[in-house]
Amino acid sequence: xxxxxxxxxxxxxxxxxxxxxxxxxxxxxxxxxxxxxxxxxxxxxxxxxxxxxxxxxxxxxxxxxxxxxxxxxxxxxxxxxxxxxxxxxxxxxxxxxxxxxxxxxxxxxxxxxxxxxxxxxxxxxxxxxxxxxxxxxxxxxxxxxxxxxxxxxxxxxxxxxxxxxxxxxxxxxxxxxxxxxxxxxxxxxxxxxxxxxxxxxxxxxxxxxxxxxxxxxxxxxxxxxxxxxxxxxxxxxxxxxxxxxxxxxxxxxxxxxxxxxxxxxxxxxxxxxxxxxxxxxx
Amino acid sequence: xxxxxxxxxxxxxxxxxxxxxxxxxxxxxxxxxxxxxxxxxxxxxxxxxxxxxxxxxxxxxxxxxxxxxxxxxxxxxxxxxxxxxxxxxxxxxxxxxxxxxxxxxxxxxxxxxxxxxxxxxxxxxxxxxxxxxxxxxxxxxxxxxxxxxxxxxxxxxxxxxxxxxxxxxxxxxxxxxxxxxxxxxxxxxxxxxxxxxxxxxxxxxxxxxxxxxxxxxxxxxxxxxxxxxxxxxxxxxxxxxxxxxxxxxxxxxxxxxxxxxxxxxxx
Numbered sequence: 047x048x049x050x051x052x053x054x055x056x057x058x059x060x061x062x063x064x065x066x067x068x069x070x071x072x073x074x075x076x077x078x079x080x081x082x083x084x085x086x087x088x089x090x091x092x093x094x095x096x097x098x099x100x101x102x103x104x105x106x107x108x109x110x111x112x113x114x115x116x117x118x119x120x121x122x123x124x125x126x127x128x129x130x131x132x133x134x135x136x137x138x139x140x141x142x143x144x145x146x147x148x149x150x151x152x153x154x155x156x157x158x159x160x161x162x163x164x165x166x167x168x169x170x171x172x173x174x175x176x177x178x179x180x181x182x183x184x185x186x187x188x189x190x191x192x193x194x195x196x197x198x199x200x201x202x203x204x205x206x207x208x209x210x211x212x213x214x215x216x217x218x219x220x221x222x223x224x225x226x227x228x229x230x231x232x233x234x235x236x237x238x239x240x241x242x243x244x245x246x247x248x249x250x251x252x253x254x255x256x257x258x259x260x261x262x263x264x265x266x267x268x269x270x271x272x273x274x275x276x277x278x279x280x281x282x283x284x285x286x287x288x289x290x291x292x293x294x295x296x297x298x299x300x301x302x303x304x305x306x307x308x309x310x311x312x313x314x315x316x317x318x319x320x321x322x323x324x325x326x327x328x
Numbered sequence: 329x330x331x332x333x334x335x336x337x338x339x340x341x342x343x344x345x346x347x348x349x350x351x352x353x354x355x356x357x358x359x360x361x362x363x364x365x366x367x368x369x370x371x372x373x374x375x376x377x378x379x380x381x382x383x384x385x386x387x388x389x390x391x392x393x394x395x396x397x398x399x400x401x402x403x404x405x406x407x408x409x410x411x412x413x414x415x416x417x418x419x420x421x422x423x424x425x426x427x428x429x430x431x432x433x434x435x436x437x438x439x440x441x442x443x444x445x446x447x448x449x450x451x452x453x454x455x456x457x458x459x460x461x462x463x464x465x466x467x468x469x470x471x472x473x474x475x476x477x478x479x480x481x482x483x484x485x486x487x488x489x490x491x492x493x494x495x496x497x498x499x500x501x502x503x504x505x506x507x508x509x510x511x512x513x514x515x516x517x518x519x520x521x522x523x524x525x526x527x528x529x530x531x532x533x534x535x536x537x538x539x540x541x542x543x544x545x546x547x548x549x550x551x552x553x554x555x556x557x558x559x560x561x562x563x564x565x566x567x568x569x570x571x572x573x574x575x576x577x578x579x580x581x582x583x584x585x586x587x588x589x590x591x592x593x594x595x
Binding site: 097100102125128129132133135138140141142143153154156157158188202203206 | 504505507508509510511512513514515529530533534537538
């Protein structure tokens with residue numbers, strides 16, 4: 047179920063002197079099953095953009111189509127849209143409220159009006175998908191560690207069985223180990239279920255390893271929209287807008303400048319290793 | 329959504345009124361309110377109206393903003409007017425069934441309406457031109473004499489400024505949590521009262537937890553910077569009266585004197 051954004055504009059506090067033009071003429075097509083990284087500096091409009099995708103914010107100009115239907119049409123069922131386009135907010139663990147983990151994850155599917163059995167089956171499956179052990183299921187969500195809380199919160203959205211999963215900075219505030227675990231889990235989930243995943247981040251390093259397409263936002267507009275390899279070629283321009291390419295890009299560029307005949311388009315450490323070995327063998 | 333609510337609004341502008349010492353504005357507001365009850369004649373209200381209009385003009389705040397504050401009290405105003413209109417005994421003008429409109433009733437109703445709306449507009453001139461922080465600063469300084477009676481003036485002022493500081497933060501937080509729960513299929517709008525109250529649980533629990541967490545963090549941050557209450561605490565920018573503040577006090581005294589004279593000479 048593809049999402050199409052057609053000339054989307056959004057202005058915060060439109061009629062006052064504090065108006066902020068958060069999105070400017072954004073045109074995007076998000077086809078089924080892609081793994082997308084949405085990158086931008088703080089205030090670039092990426093969080094505003096993802097809130098448009100499930101109809102939480104209505105654009106001040108332009109249209110958004112989900113599966114060929116305008117999501118802001120009069121008779122469009124927004125609740126159904128929100129179950130199809132799952133949005134996990136930044137620091138999602140701040141939205142936990144139930145007495146135990148399992149009940150909290152049940153909240154989403156219960157709101158969809160599913161039977162109790164179906165609700166519980168989905169909650170169980172979702173908790174398994176995020177890799178949470180059974181022993182935590184009946185604990186208070188407030189007693190868990192930060193990383194575990196975040197898993198529970200992500201499971202809360204997954205339990206609605208969305209076709210598109212959007213995660214806004216899922217690794218914010220986690221330590222490197224927790225970050226890698228969450229990202230690996232998401233990659234695994236993507237592989238197993240084949241759903242569309244949009245990973246919002248300000249760190250190229252985090253997403254380069256996983257995604258097949260990167261959308262770079264800058265000051266409310268789409269700056270680049272391409273494969274990671276192509277996007278990272280513009281690493282100098284990225285630096286100018288406060289972003290950076292992964293460290294390997296810099297190493298490969300430096301090696302190339304200093305006379306080692308390597309291809310400079312490696313985006314992960316593995317690829318870089320291969321490229322360097324190949325160059326050395328020559 | 330909820331962020332559109334404006335509360336305790338401060339309107340940024342570069343005017344004489346904005347620059348006045350908060351103590352002057354607090355005193356002036358209190359004096360103005362008292363003056364509304366001192367004068368009882370139409371001449372008096374004319375003077376008050378002129379004074380208020382001059383203040384609004386000087387403050388450079390658009391009149392539209394002042395009226396915005398009025399919307400909230402329209403209902404209270406209406407009740408006051410209706411009660412005064414029908415329940416004041418006196419010379420009967422119109423009589424419908426059990427209700428009688430008296431001459432005195434009309435007089436009182438109009439007077440109350442004028443008083444109340446002047447009161448609201450007058451105090452909103454203060455809140456619109458003074459930042460919450462300088463307002464609490466002014467209050468702290470003005471209430472200092474109460475320390476003799478062991479009133480914890482500094483602590484009260486600090487609590488007030490923290491509370492005011494947190495209003496926008498908590499509003500933003502509410503907005504965020506609401507959106508997140510809507511994304512999980514929560515419904516805050518439909519259903520009867522009980523269902524609506526129940527629907528608030530997923531919003532209120534995270535909100536309370538977040539408020540406690542923030543309060544805890546703030547307390548820790550204050551202690552880390554050696555905050556220990558009002559004892560021996562000095563200010564980086566202590567309030568100091570400038571020339572314009574003295575002039576303002578003069579104008580205020582003149583206005584009040586006029587009001588008292590009106591009370592004495594016009595009955």
